[in-house]
Amino acid sequence: MTALAEDSLLQAEAVTIRFGGLTAVSNLDLHVQSHELVGLIGPNGAGKTTVFNLITGVYQPAEGEILFDGRSVVGSKPYRITARGIARTFQNIRLFSSLTVFDNVRTVFHLHLQGDVRHALWRGRAFLDEERSIAGRVMELLEIFHLEKFRDAPAKSLSYGDQRRLEIVRALAAQPKLLLLDEPAAGMNTSEKTDLMRLIQFIKDRFKISVLLVEHDMQVVMGICERIVVLDYGVKIAEGKPDEVRRDPKVIQAYLGD
């Protein structure tokens, strides 16, 4: 663990959270370097999503510290943490369903607004210019992910796979340094999974960001992650390169039983 360098983008140390008598995450150390793709896996109920909720400020850890970019995120509200550069997707898709595809992404751009509510009320040249530039950037993002043809469709009218992709686009609009993907492959078939793997790899390279991926699907995780952390009952039972983790007896036991 001495390799835990100072330059870690995300650094969780000895993080513990309890819900009543249940220790959902216990004494977890987790670090993500810049431009790294890390997988967080484990059986159902292992605490993977709880880790996401701790990082994004939905839950507060009972013990331990979480540093992002060298500063603590503990005690910060989720929207502040997003503004600092952590964006996420959700296990069960949570789009702004009545807004159009375009507006779903556009909404997030308020993080980068120069003007505030007075601009919106005055509607002067500065406002219109900024709105135009935002529209351009939104369309750019939509085009990268081939969603531009749905620009005016309500988000809820998209197919499941497109909704998942839109959720990722929306998270990227926050211009994060760290992207948290919560089971992006859930409910996808094999060919969709292959596309998704390519997509995640592409996002990481194109936007030069780190990705922390919670996933059930071994094919996806083993296929793209550079490092994998395995949780079971809230405890880290293994960590390493995909091949090391795959052979780890503790991991095999956790997944397949004795």
Next chain:
Amino acid sequence: MMFKHAKLLLLVGLGLSLLASLGAGRVNPYVLFVLYDIGINIILAVSLNLINGYTGQFSLGHAGFMAVGAYTAAVITNQFGNLNPAASGALFFGALLAGGLLAAVAGLLVGLPTLRLKGDYLAIVTLGFGEIIRVIFQNLDRVGGARGYSVMHGSTDLFWTFGLAAVTVYVVTSLVHSTYGRGFIAVRDDEVAAEAMGINTTKYKVTAFVVGAFFAGIAGGLYAHSKQFITPGGFNFMESIAIVVMVVLGGMGNTPGVILAAILLTILPEVLRPVAEYRMVLYSLLLIVLMLTRPQGLFVWRRKIPDAPP
């Protein structure tokens, strides 16, 4: 929609209101008072639509905010006797503004502690708040208590009513049609996702409450100076419900629809006057039929969703 010509539309609205008020002398007073009611109800419904429709916070306290504005403005103008037209216009505007600001403060006071509540719970709390306001005025002898309060100046005219309705529509529409303002709808659609996407949901909800309450207060001031007599009973729970009905009927989060509904629901009871005692029965029946046949709102036209390419 970028809503580009917003300011132009606002100026047109203000100009038309001014023109209308110049020609008001030729209109029969009964029609004039119905027109005032229409303008006031547009302000109330459009401002409530920001809270209930766009931000999805079900508030039943709009009549309470209206009462704050009505009494504040009335108390202020009653301090003055007869004034020349310019001074009385300035006084009226200042009184309306003061009423709106005080109502906005009330909105802030209700908003901050209650906005962690959702749905039915928020509805009940705002309902309780509206009733508290009413009971306070009922027990304030300074403003006549339950007997009501006379307002000396009948300053409300077509210019103020429709000019301020135009301003309300402009402000609410401008807010919502901006990158900043999409946050209101995001809060309504999914609060958890909104928070995760960097939206300060509390701030947005409080903003909606404060802006909505401000315009309800303005509407209250107009109402007081149109009727020239206000009673606490005029701002009861049924009044709040009537405004909610306009929003629901027009379509939640659909400003043109809400304006049409406000007009329709103001005229309807007047049109039904010949049937005397059956008036409110018919009115209620019409509402039931409308809600059964157009649950999404009377004036909502869903755009056809583009088909996914093969």
